Amino acid sequence: MTPSAFPPARFQSFEEKADPSQVAPRLAALRQAMAKAGVDAFLVPRADAHRGESVPPGEARLAYLTGFTGSAGLAVIGKDKAGLFVDSRYTLQAPAQTDTSLVTVHEAVGISPDIAQYVLKGGTLAYDPWLHTPGEVRDLTDKLKGHATLVPHANLVDTIWDDRPGAPVSPIEFLGHNRAGKETADKVADLRAVLAAEPADAVVLTLPESICWLFNMRGRDVPNTPFVLGFAIVPREGLPTLYLDSAKITPELTVALADIATVVEAKTLAAALETLGSDGKTVLIDPQSAPAAVADTLRQAGATLVEKRDPILGPKSRKNEVELAGMREAHTLDGIALAKFLAWFDREAPKGELTETGIVTALEAFRREDDTCVDASFDTISGAGPNGAIVHYRVTSKTDRRLAPGEIMLVDSGAQYLSGTTDITRTLSTGAATAEQQDRYTRVLKGMIAISMARFPKGTTGAQIDVLARQSLWQAGVTYNHGTGHGVGAFLGVHEGPVGIGPRYTAPLEAGNVISNEPGYYKAGEYGIRIENLLVVRESASHPGYLEFETLTLAPIDTRLIDRQLMRPEEIDWLNAYHKRVREEISPRLEGEAKEWLAAATDAI
Structure with missing residues (x-):
């Protein structure tokens, strides 16, 4: 089956959304608005008020203004120059998408002191308090001290965006106990116990994943993640209040939430915050995710935070x-789709006709054979040859590359099934590999296996075990510049806190956490390697007080790229046992060529 035989992709667009030619007129229009408002510079973050990885089209202000479409970034627009600050994932993408004659791209993690160079000394830097957190505002204030003044302001980008899309309105569904496993009333009771221990009179929830989990509801307000966008206030006593766009408040929704929560229009949130303050309430907020506007309104009204x-x-x-x-059911379904896809890939790749977009389209088609697959969990990273070295590469019709036989192919993808969320990366052979490629691939695999086999005492953090994934690469004098793993939601966000594997993850791992395990190696301009499975943390049956991992992902790991001489016996045993499990769990759900392919792909080495 050739790529053209598959139906068009629905979950992912290959359209090139960036248009550098629009940067100049939009910057000019924003500067006119700044002059009218009497401010010297304006901040434009990638974030919306809900801090989601995906934002609705009408919240994509950074992309509208600069052309940059990555999932994290911050622009500062001064009177005569502008800067775009991105992390290491986007140092190649950002310059390609914006007008670099007008916008200087900086690599930065967090708030960079270089922002100050775009603001006149003694001037004012304005920001939308709904798009920045109290923590960010404090950090910015500290970095600008003695140079410029930070001031809250209505969003000036919105005043120049004439065709700005409206707020999303999508159907809302409620999970039954057979999917959620815990009633909303019980979750609210647990939350109230937390408030009593603080003590706090109420908590303001602004993260959609928290609100959706608490109320056992899901929606389609943003791509890739089944979120309902809104806010919630949960008091220590009385019903919670859910704040939604008025178009979402239907009689059916009100009935579904009867005796669970009061549902009101989102525009009444500010008044509710002022009431909490005027009543002298103590209110819990997250300074790293709540909008500064929420904190400011509460504090100014008299609340204790x-x-x-x-x-x-x-x-x-x-x-x-x-x-x-x-989650296990979702990974079984994903394993079936991946086996069909990988069998197809192995047959077609040697012909030299596959493209990155064709590979994405085929993989989505195999997943969509199951009706419970409702979305991708993120845009598939389909990197052929040198594009695989771009860690967060997103293929477009403009960048689409043909996969030549002999090149390494990196495919990082995931799906949203009604039963759970998946995320998997496989690096695929299409011919003879170099000795260096085999060495690097094997060292990445050894790191992935080291995490998979780890046993550790309770209280251990992801920062502490991160070294296990890197040690073999370090012995060769190489490493990778991204985290080893992130938390994953249950039919929620494919990236969720507070746990993961990497230097920044200081929260202890706990039984029930689902995290990714994805070490890699990238040689710029040549190839990229990453191998990823999802894991669940569980209690150790043999060592009380210790934790270990259960692998959720069920798909073969390409053994043709392995240098056997680098593998230790226990690593080979783990790989063979994993492949045996994949074969036993997935093979009965396959037939024909895919079944035969899986038997060969999971042969012991």
């Missing part, structure tokens, strides 16, 4: 047995 991490994040990350059963 308790600034702590969103109390939903921990319980949500500890999946219950029902959620884990759903």
Whole structure:
């Protein structure tokens, strides 16, 4: 089956959304608005008020203004120059998408002091307080001290965006107990116990994943993640209040939430915050995710703030047995689709006719054979040859590259099944590999296996075990510049906190956490390697007080790129046992060529 035989992709567009030619007129229009408002510079973040990885089209202000479409970034527009700050994932993408004669691209993690160079000394830097957190505002204020003044302001980009899309309105569904595993009333009771311990009178929830998990609801307000966008206030006593766009408040929704929550229009949130303040309430907010506008309104109205991490994040990350059963089912379905895809890929790749977009389209088609696959969990990273070295490469019709036989192919993808969320990366052989490629591939695999086999005492963090994934690469004098793993939601966000594997993850791993395990190696301009499975943390049956991992992902790992001499016996045993499990669990659900291919791909080495 050739790529043209598959139906067009629905979950991912290959359209080139960036248009550098629009940067100049839009910057000019924004500067006119700045002059009218009497400010010297304006901040334009990638974020919306809900801090989601995906944002609705009408919240994509950074892309509208600069052309940059990455998932993280910040622009500062001064009177005569502009800067775009991105992390290491986007140092190649950002310059290609914006007008670099007008916008200087900087690599930065967090708030960079270089922002100051775009603001006149003694001037004012304006920001939309709904798009920045209290933590960010404090950091910015500190870095600008003695140079410029930071001031909140209505969003000036919105005043020049004449055809700005409206707020998204999508159907809302509620998960039954057979999918959620815990009733909303019980989750609210647990949250109230947290408030009592603080003590706090109420908590303001602004993260959609927290709100969706608490109320056992899902929606389609943003791509790739089944979110309902809104806000919630949960008091220590009385019903929670859910704040939604008025178009979402239907009689059916009100009935579904009867005796669970009061549903009101989102535009009444500010008044509710002022009431909490005027009543002298103590209110918990997360300074790293709540909009600064929420904190400012509460504080100015007289509330006492308790600034702590969103109390939903921990319980949500500890999946219950029902959620884990759903995740296992999703990975079985994904394993079936991946086996069909990989069998197809092995047959077609040697012909030299596959393209990156064709590979994405085929993989989506195999997943969509199951009706419970409702979306991709992120845009598929389909990197042929040198494009595989771009860690967060997103293929477009403009960048689409043909895969030549003999090149390494990197495919990082995931799906949203009604039962759970998946994320998997496989690096694929299409012919003879060089000795260096085999060496690097094997060292990446050894790191992935080291994490998979790890056993560790309770209280251990992802930062502590990260070295296990890197040690073999370090012995060869190489490494990778991204985290080793991130948390994954249960039919929620493919990236979720607070746990993961990497230097920045200091929260202890706990039973029920689902995390990715994805070490890699990238040689710029030549090839990229990454191997990723999802894992669930579980109690060790043999060592009380210790934790270990169960692998969720069920798809063969390409053994043709392995240098056997680098593998230790216990690593070979793990790989053979994993492939045996894949064959036993997936093969009965296959037939014909895919079944035969899987038997060969999972042969012991």
